[in-house]
Amino acid sequence: MAGVVGLAQRWEAPMRQAVEIDLSPSALPLYTLLSLSRGFAAYLLSLAFTLTYGTIAAHGKRAEKIMLPLLDIGQGIPVLGFLPGLVLGMVALFPRTNVGLELACIVMIFTGQVWNMTFSYIGSLRSIPEELHEVARIHRFSFWKRFRTVEVSSSVIGLVWNSMMSMAGGWFFLTVNEAFTLGDRDFRLPGIGSYMAVAIEKGDGRAMAWAIVAMIVMIVACDQLLWRPLVAWSQRFRNADVEGEAAPESWVLNLVRRSAFLRRLRLRRRRRRRATPPSPAPMLAVAEAISGASGERVRTGILAAVGLVAAAGALLGAWKLVGLLARVPSGEWVVLAGALGATFLRTLAALALATAWTLPIGILVGRSAVWSRRLQPVIQIVASFPAPMLFPIVTGVLLVLHVPFGAIAAVLMFLGAQWYVLFNVLAGASAIPHDLDEAADVYAMKGRARWRMLFVPAVFPFLVTGLVTAAGGAWNASIVAETLTWRGKTLETFGLGSLITKATREANFPLLTAGVLTMSLALVLLNRLVWRRLYRLAETKYSLNR
Amino acid sequence: MSARPSPAAAPPIAAARGVDKVYADEAGRKRVILKNVDFEVRENEVVAVLGPSGCGKSTLLRLLIGLIPPSAGTVEQHGKPLEGIHPGAAVVFQNFALFPWLSVSDNVRVGLNGRPLPAGEAEERVKAVLAAVGLSGHERDYPKELSGGMKQRVGIARALVGRPELLCMDEPFSALDVLTAELLRTEVYRLFTERTSGLSSVLLITHLIEEAVFLGDRIVVLGANPGTVRREIVNTVPHPREYRSPAFLQMVELIHDVVTGVHLPDSPSAPSATGPGRRVAGPVAPLPAVRVGEILGLLEILADHGGTMNLFDIDALTDYDFGRTIAVAKGAEMLELVDTPKNDVVLTEIGRRMVSASTAGRPALLRVELLTLGVFGLVIRELAKDPDTPLTGDSVRDLLAERLPTVGASELFETLVNWGRSGQLFDFDAASDTLALYSGREEDADD
Numbered sequence: 001m002a003g004v005v006g007l008a009q010r011w012e013a014p015m016r017q018a019v020e021i022d023l024s025p026s027a028l029p030l031y032t033l034l035s036l037s038r039g040f041a042a043y044l045l046s047l048a049f050t051l052t053y054g055t056i057a058a059h060g061k062r063a064e065k066i067m068l069p070l071l072d073i074g075q076g077i078p079v080l081g082f083l084p085g086l087v088l089g090m091v092a093l094f095p096r097t098n099v100g101l102e103l104a105c106i107v108m109i110f111t112g113q114v115w116n117m118t119f120s121y122i123g124s125l126r127s128i129p130e131e132l133h134e135v136a137r138i139h140r141f142s143f144w145k146r147f148r149t150v151e152v153s154s155s156v157i158g159l160v161w162n163s164m165m166s167m168a169g170g171w172f173f174l175t176v177n178e179a180f181t182l183g184d185r186d187f188r189l190p191g192i193g194s195y196m197a198v199a200i201e202k203g204d205g206r207a208m209a210w211a212i213v214a215m216i217v218m219i220v221a222c223d224q225l226l227w228r229p230l231v232a233w234s235q236r237f238r239n240a241d242v243e244g245e246a247a248p249e250s251w252v253l254n255l256v257r258r259s260a261f262l263r264r265l266r267l268r269r270r271r272r273r274r275a276t277p278p279s280p281a282p283m284l285a286v287a288e289a290i291s292g293a294s295g296e297r298v299r300t301g302i303l304a305a306v307g308l309v310a311a312a313g314a315l316l317g318a319w320k321l322v323g324l325l326a327r328v329p330s331g332e333w334v335v336l337a338g339a340l341g342a343t344f345l346r347t348l349a350a351l352a353l354a355t356a357w358t359l360p361i362g363i364l365v366g367r368s369a370v371w372s373r374r375l376q377p378v379i380q381i382v383a384s385f386p387a388p389m390l391f392p393i394v395t396g397v398l399l400v401l402h403v404p405f406g407a408i409a410a411v412l413m414f415l416g417a418q419w420y421v422l423f424n425v426l427a428g429a430s431a432i433p434h435d436l437d438e439a440a441d442v443y444a445m446k447g448r449a450r451w452r453m454l455f456v457p458a459v460f461p462f463l464v465t466g467l468v469t470a471a472g473g474a475w476n477a478s479i480v481a482e483t484l485t486w487r488g489k490t491l492e493t494f495g496l497g498s499l500i501t502k503a504t505r506e507a508n509f510p511l512l513t514a515g516v517l518t519m520s521l522a523l524v525l526l527n528r529l530v531w532r533r534l535y536r537l538a539e540t541k542y543s544l545n546r
Numbered sequence: 547m548s549a550r551p552s553p554a555a556a557p558p559i560a561a562a563r564g565v566d567k568v569y570a571d572e573a574g575r576k577r578v579i580l581k582n583v584d585f586e587v588r589e590n591e592v593v594a595v596l597g598p599s600g601c602g603k604s605t606l607l608r609l610l611i612g613l614i615p616p617s618a619g620t621v622e623q624h625g626k627p628l629e630g631i632h633p634g635a636a637v638v639f640q641n642f643a644l645f646p647w648l649s650v651s652d653n654v655r656v657g658l659n660g661r662p663l664p665a666g667e668a669e670e671r672v673k674a675v676l677a678a679v680g681l682s683g684h685e686r687d688y689p690k691e692l693s694g695g696m697k698q699r700v701g702i703a704r705a706l707v708g709r710p711e712l713l714c715m716d717e718p719f720s721a722l723d724v725l726t727a728e729l730l731r732t733e734v735y736r737l738f739t740e741r742t743s744g745l746s747s748v749l750l751i752t753h754l755i756e757e758a759v760f761l762g763d764r765i766v767v768l769g770a771n772p773g774t775v776r777r778e779i780v781n782t783v784p785h786p787r788e789y790r791s792p793a794f795l796q797m798v799e800l801i802h803d804v805v806t807g808v809h810l811p812d813s814p815s816a817p818s819a820t821g822p823g824r825r826v827a828g829p830v831a832p833l834p835a836v837r838v839g840e841i842l843g844l845l846e847i848l849a850d851h852g853g854t855m856n857l858f859d860i861d862a863l864t865d866y867d868f869g870r871t872i873a874v875a876k877g878a879e880m881l882e883l884v885d886t887p888k889n890d891v892v893l894t895e896i897g898r899r900m901v902s903a904s905t906a907g908r909p910a911l912l913r914v915e916l917l918t919l920g921v922f923g924l925v926i927r928e929l930a931k932d933p934d935t936p937l938t939g940d941s942v943r944d945l946l947a948e949r950l951p952t953v954g955a956s957e958l959f960e961t962l963v964n965w966g967r968s969g970q971l972f973d974f975d976a977a978s979d980t981l982a983l984y985s986g987r988e989e990d991a992d993d
Contacts, residue, residue, distance in 0.1 A: 236977050435643035438613055442637045443704070444660030453656070457647040541688070542647050 019188045021179075021198040023207045028195065028214045035178070035191040036218055038102070039170055042109035046166060049110075050117045050159070055147065058125035066307075068122070075115040076472060076523035080173060080479045081516030083108055084182050084504050091187070098189070105189055108177040113166035120162040124155030153237055160234040164227040168219070168384035172416060172473075175200075175388050176480055183507030192218070200392045203487035212389060219384045223377075325517070327510040336499065336518050342406075343482070343495040344522070347474045349407075350414035351421075351467055358422040359463065363455050366429025376426070383419035388480050390415060395484055395491070405484075406493040412481035417470035421463065428462030429455070433544065461538035468531045475523055496522075557625030558586040559712050559747050560610045560632060565619035567605050573940060575947035575955045579605050581772035582619070587712060592738055592748040594762030594781075596755065596801070598809070598869025600835070600954070602773030603751045604640075607714050610749065611635040634746075636710035640717040642697045644689040650700050651676065651685040657704040675707045678737070695726035702734070711746040717753070735761060739785055753867050755805065759797045760787055767801070769808045771832055772952040776808045802858055802868075803889065809872045810857075810879070810886050830920035832953040833880065833961045834873040838912070838968035841878045842900070845893065848884065849901045853893040860891060881915040912969035921962065922971065924949065929972075929983050936975075936982035 021027075057067040087104045094100035128150060136146045174193030181187070188194050192214055199207035365371045391412050398408045432454070439445075440454050478497030483490065492498050496519055503512035567580040579602040587593050587610070597603045608614045609621055611632040621628045636657060644653050654672050663671070676682055679699040689697055698718060705713055718734070719727035738748060738761065752758050758765045762781050769776040779801065783793045847863060848855055861871040875891050878884040883897035893901070900911050916922045928945060929937055939959060946962075947955035963981065966972035973982045 433641075433643070435639045435641055436645065438608075439637070439639065439643040439645075439656070441613055441631055442611065442635065443656050443708075444631065445656065446660075449659070453645060453648070457645070460647075540690075543690070544646060 019190050019194075021188065021190065021194050023195065023199060023202070023204055025207075025210045028192065028210055031190055031192045031195050032214045032218050034189075035174060035193060036222075038106050038191065039109055039167060042106045042113055042170055043163065043167060045106065045110045046114040046117055047163070049114055050121045051152075054118055054121035054125060055151065058122055058151075071115065071118055071122075072527075073520065073524065075119075076527070077520045078476045078479055078500070078516055079108065079111040080176060080476070080504075081500060081512065081519070082111065083176070083180060084507070084509075084512065087180060087182060087187055101187055101189055105177050105191075108173065109170040112172055113170040116169070117159065117162045117166050120158040121155050124158045125151055128154045156237040157234045160227075160230045164223075164231065167222065167227070171215075171219075171384070171386040172388065172477075173480065174386055181505060183505070196389050201485055201488070208389075208392065212385075215385060215389060216381075219381055223381055223384070321513065321517075324510050324513045328514045332511060332514070336496070336514060339494060339496040339499045339515075340518055340522055342493075343475070343478045343497055343519075346406075346410040346413055346478065346482075346495060347471060349410040350417050350474045351470055353411070353414045354418040354421045354470055355463070355467070358418060358425050358466075359456070359459070362422050362425030363429040363451075363459060366426040366459075367432065367455075369430070372426060372430055379419070379422065379426075383423070387412070387416035387477070391481065391484060392486060395486055399486075404493075405491045406495075408491075409478070409482045409493050409495065409497075412484075413474040413477045416477050417474040420470040420473060421466040424462040424466030424469075425459050428459030431462075431544065432458045457542050458544065460542040461544075464531070464534045464538045468527075468535075471526070471531070472523065475519060556589055557622070558588045559624065559634065560628075560749075561586040561622045562606065562610060562616070563620045563622065565609060565616040565621065567602065567609060567614070568617040571954075571956065573943070575943060576951055577947070577954050578772040578952040580609075581774050581952065583773065583775055585610070585766065585775060587747050587749050589711075589746055591763045592750060592761055594750045594752055594758035594765045595768060596752060596758045596765055596805070597768030597773065598770055598867075598873065599753060600957075601768045601770035601869075603753075603768050604716055606768075606773070607637075607716055607749060607751050611637065611712070611714060632712065634711035636705035636708055636713055638698070638701045638705045638713070638715040638718045641721050642689070642694075642701045644697060644700055644704075646689055648688075649685065650681060650687050650689070650692075653689065653700055654703045654707050657707040661708050671707055672703075675703045678706070679703045680733070693726070694722050695730055698722060698730060702737075706737075706745070709745070712749065713745055713747070714749045714751075716751045718750075719757070720753070731757065731760065735787070753869055755798055755801050755868055756789065759783060759794060759801065760789070765801060767804050767808055777804050779804065805868065806857060806872065806886075806889055809869070810876055828918060828920045830924050830949050831880075832950050832958055833919070833921060833965065834877045835957050835961050836870075836874045836877045837961075837964050840874045841881065841883065842908075844874050844878055844891070845883055845897055845901050848891060848893045848897070853898070855891050857886070857889045857891055880919060881912070882918070883915070909968060909970040912965075913971060916965060916969045916971055921946070921950075921958075922966065925962065925966075925981075926971065926983070929981065933983055936973075936980040939974075939979035939981060942981055 053067065053071075057064050057071075083104070086107055087101065090100035090104040090107075092100070094103075132150050132154070136150050141149070174191070175197045176193070178189045178191040178193035179187070179197035188198075192211055196208065196211040196215075198204075199211055365375055394412060394415065395405075395408055398411065399405075403411075436454060436458070440450055445453060478495055479500050480497070482495040482498035483492045483501040485491075492502075496515060500512060500515040500519070503509075503515055562583050562585045565580060565583045565585075566578065568576050568578050570576050583606060585606065595603045595606060605614070609616050612621065612628050612630055623632050623634075645656065648656070651672050654676060655668065658668055658671070673682075673685075676685060679702050681696065681699050681703060684692070684696070689700065692700070698721075701718070715734075719731055722730065738745070748761075750758070750761055759781060765779045765781055766775055767777045767779070768774065781797060783791070783797050787794055844860070847860060851859075857871065857875060858868075860875070861868055864871060866874070875884065875886055878891075878897070879886050881896075882894055883900055885892045885894055896911070896915065900908060903911055917926075924945065925942060928942070942962075943955040943959050946953070946958050950958065963972060963974045967974060970984045973984055974980070975982075
């Protein structure tokens with residue numbers, strides 16, 4: 001982190017002209033496509049990162065010990081804290097063109113996408129049955145063949161599902177990623193996020209509405225044309241023995257699969273395949289070396305080299321970091337602590353708000369198979385919508401109701417966080433075993449007793465998972481929620497998020513670093529002290545694994 | 547305790563009068579689970595309901611105590627229409643249904659819900675019932691810490707603590723290993739015969755003939771597709787019951803015969819004409835839910851035993867429960883590979899040819915037999931309308947549900963596909979759920 005910031009400071013980039021954003025609706029389709037292409041570029045980056053990082057982490061027992069906690073920390077760090085350094089660095093690297101800014105934006109979207117994909121992939125790799133590994137060894141699979149047939153195949157379902165979630169998560173900070181002020185410099189990329197940002201700045205309600213419509217169209221199109229078919233397709237990798245749940249379906253995929261044209265194509269391909277004998281798989285020397293008997297030494301060597309470079313980098317970074325932090329006056333640290341407390345309270349309020357409505361509603365809906373089937377896709381699309389785009393509208397309404405902005409910020413944080421809780425409660429409610437329900441019926445467990453003794457304990461593990469994710473989201477969202485430009489004037493409330501935003505605006509890098517670091521530390525600490533304990537309780541007492 | 551017929555005046559504790567139960571699956575296809583069932587649980591009796599899996603016996607239990615409503619007919623308690631849950635009923639569930647987050651004693655106390663008692667007495671009752679099922683000292687344990695047998699003891703304690711007039715047991719020992727099940731069965735037998743727990747009547751759901759004879763005063767045999775009451779037998783085996791006593795063995799034999807008669811009737815099977823006329827497809831009848839591999843396995847066993855075997859000897863050789871053995875025999879009989887006079891299974895000439903055929907030769911033999919079955923004729927006619935276009939699985943399931951409403955269409959479809967692929971009649975692509983006429987091409991999984 002310090003490295004990026006340092007790099008940014010050293011490279012004094014020339015002033016850039018901000019792109020003029022056209023607020024007429026006819027400009028939106030192009031902007032939407034531009035944003036979408038950034039999202040996909042970031043997604044490809046995420047996928048490549050996931051496959052490499054996950055494969056390395058899952059293969060070496062020692063590597064795993066370092067790489068998993070690193071991932072955990074990476075997930076907790078407020079992504080927006082990286083933005084200034086990244087933008088300055090990238091722009092400096094490509095001073096003449098927009099490439100630097102584009103790359104910075106893509107990397108920012110990437111940081112919003114990548115974590116749960118990588119976690120899911122590593123999780124899948126670890127749960128591959130030992131027999132499959134043994135088969136691969138007995139039949140001397142090459143590295144690539146094992147990667148393809150064993151590892152990727154076993155993780156496709158989780159990866160596809162998390163890809164869908166990741167794409168949605170990547171949009172969250174789009175308004176900030178595409179339009180961004182740093183010190184006296186204004187960075188802007190043509191896209192739906194910057195369109196919205198400019199619309200908010202100018203208080204143009206019609207343009208805001210158009211941006212929201214365009215965003216919804218983009219999300220629905222992605223969902224129906226890409227993710228649904230992929231999810232349905234991925235079911236073929238399902239472990240055959242698990243039955244019961246209705247398999248996901250996609251009308252697009254059904255259409256494709258049943259079309260006569262494709263059927264003919266498939267037949268022709270089969271025939272051709274039979275005609276030509278299978279060629280032996282290309283043997284890659286490196287892959288052979290890695291999977292071969294002598295591979296262990298090579299692998300250890302590579303690992304050691306990577307570790308050495310990483311350690312050197314970390315050392316250098318820590319040195320820079322100390323240097324930066326030393327420039328933060330001690331009075332500022334007190335302010336930081338206070339801001340931390342304020343944002344912490346706001347996070348709690350956001351979580352309480354989210355739990356208060358999602359727990360009863362989630363349980364009621366999740367327990368009805370009909371309703372959850374009907375509402376699930378709708379909720380999914382609603383949840384994919386980046387909440388910051390709604391901030392101005394919600395703020396406007398609440399300001400009219402004379403709610404102080406300090407409280408509004410908590411509501412804004414809640415907007416994005418609630419969905420994580422809702423999804424998990426829904427899943428939990430639909431997983432309540434049928435016979436427990438019948439037992440409650442037979443033994444006259446009614447009304448409040450039923451909620452207290454059956455529903456709430458049964459969804460508790462799911463609720464905890466949802467709250468952990470929601471808490472992380474709320475902390476990150478505080479950066480955009482505690483400061484808001486509304487009809488030309490800036491609303492601000494005291495908190496860690498607004499402090500980070502202010503430091504960014506004023507290009508106060510020591511304070512920015514201190515703020516980001518404080519937030520990351522607070523997240524790690526909360527994870528260790530609070531969430532992990534709740535997890536343990538959920539896994540032992542409230543687990544439904546009987 | 548022998549069957550004590552209650553005075554004619556007292557109405558039954560629970561009764562079903564002309565009850566139907568129809569379910570619809572996700573696609574809206576209806577399936578008749580129970581058809582016109584008349585059934586009673588009287589005072590002071592243990593009724594065992596015996597039937598193969600899928601015949602609706604658990605559904606009958608749930609109807610009688612009001613967990614689910616009937617589609618037609620009425621359910622009564624003490625002569626009055628049942629509203630809500632039967633007030634005097636308690637249930638021991640197949641998979642225990644304990645609340646994992648409640649301790650053993652709290653789980654048992656759930657059984658006192660809706661039966662307000664002074665605090666002290668509730669405590670006493672829980673303690674007493676835990677002692678009765680051998681769980682003293684485990685009050686503070688959580689279900690997760692207990693073995694399966696102990697869990698079911700908690701389930702039994704929870705059911706008994708409220709002193710129910712009707713104790714329902716839904717395959718209570720089938721989730722346990724054989725030895726644990728036997729121990730618990732004996733203890734439950736003692737509870738029934740000693741009648742110390744304020745218990746009046748018991749409804750036992752089981753698929754094991756021995757279990758029904760061991761515990762039941764009256765044994766009700768259900769037939770499947772749709773579930774109906776086929777026979778009622780008063781169990782005359784005197785107490786104390788011993789598995790090896792002649793009376794017990796005789797009773798088991800009798801019930802075997804009844805069950806076989808219900809599921810494998812001796813009347814000649816439909817397409818029995820031999821010769822050139824054989825290709826005429828018989829009536830559209832459901833297929834038993836067994837795989838061709840199981841049928842071929844049965845033929846191998848028969849061939850090893852000289853071509854003839856008693857059904858119960860086959861049952862003893864396999865790990866199957868009786869209902870499943872019968873289903874396999876029935877499948878083989880439909881394909882004319884065996885004959886089933888009385889309780890015997892006899893290899894037919896076609897069956898012998900099938901056994902001696904090579905693996906590659908078997909599909910052709912099987913295909914000839916499949917074509918005599920009406921249900922295959924039905925589907926093939928549908929496919930032949932446009933041989934180049936495969937049918938979706940759903941449309942075939944709809945077709946089956948329409949013609950055979952008493953069978954689960956999805957299950958029947960699965961069996962149909964299994965048989966049809968083994969006889970190289972169909973190609974089935976699971977990924978797109980499409981069924982086509984067999985093309986002779988290899989099925990290819992990856993594309």
